[in-house]
Amino acid sequence: MTVDPPLVLDVDGTLTRPDRWGIDPRVFDPIRDWDAPVVIATGKAFPYPVALCHFVGIPELVVAENGGVVYTGDDVFFTADREAAQAVVEEYRARGYSPGWGEENTVNRWRETEIAVNLEQPIGPLREIAAEHGLEVVDTGYAYHVKDTSPNKGDGVATIADHVGFDLDDCVAIGDSVNDVSTFEVVGRSFAVSNADESAKSAADEVVDLPHADGTLSVLDRVRSA
Template sequence: MTPPLALDIDGTLTRPHGDGVDPRVFEVLPEWDAPVVLTTGKAFPYPVSLCHFLGIPERAVAENGGVVLVDDQLTYTGDRERARSAVEEYKSRGGALGWGAADTVNRWRETEVAVHVDGDETLLREVAADHGLEVYDTGYAYHVKTPGVSKGDGLTTAAEVLGLDVREFVAIGDSENDVTTFEVVGTSYAVSNADERAKESADTVLDDAHMDGTLAALADLEGGQAVLDRVESTER
């Protein structure tokens, strides 16, 4: 039986060097014969939009677990106002968000605030701690967020809505924020470009990076190779 998937986006469904979603995502995920939940640190609209363009049900754990959407059931667990307050203090003390005037990274973010990895990490962590918040380093940004909010808890909520045991899920990811997901699922894979915490927590570390690694993991799964073969035969 093909298992449900919990898939990170950046570094996992993307091409190398962070230059966008790998087009093979559009071939494989719509054909997957089980629920797919996108689990990401990105702002809520991003995974919802990706689901929309993939033509799959809108199932997302966004903002590191701060927002969960599954089958029209929406759950919030993060406190964005506290995060905003901390980041305002960070800026007043000389820190910068680093995204430019439009700041599309945070414009639609609902439960946390993200700071560019070139920002002052020491200052940011100090200010966040003063506000009772934590900072996640995903390799792409520093996320200022409510303690205890995680992708793993978000996926557990998603599984409950779907009527599934979260241990039925297979997770694939690349970053520190995927560790809590790896801890709650039955099977986990880290792509080869993953950070050390993700690699240490995963059941399997793949030889391939980015989408190549994700496809290798999918081929490993029961029913997975059949899905990939079906996609390849359609292309021919």
């Protein structure tokens, strides 16, 4: 009898459709039926992956905001402070730029530890200002994330593994971006979907032939039947 390994799943570019927006609903059933912990590790604001877990019907094991927020199902750990990132964005605004999300800015409304800027905005001055504040800008392919240099997804996954009680060496991780590299470094086996950026492809143990949710589903089928 095979035993499902613990999973670490990115969201954007990994569980989504090829048009880049919206989770592919085909991933719901295999994730819900997985007989091991499933960690959702994403750059999205904290409420989004919690809601995803809730609607899929799995325990809320979450690494959000690129490691800035870690939720073990019992405890929430904040590993960074939004204040410095907010200061960077305010200076960015003062120089005549914008986060680029419109007045309501739901992308950042519930973000606790970082600020995301639309990819249509210039990254050069954003990186310059961030560096002056001792922060970094991570381009995930979906947004520019202004964040503390210390937190990352891999550390968040390790925190959850320690609290929940599973072995990182048994974990399988799937992702598509530079912010997944730290996860790939701490788990036993890692896969990059074919639409992944070069940093994720280089860090992964294997690059699958299919993109987005198709690639993820192919990995789930393979590791479940191994």
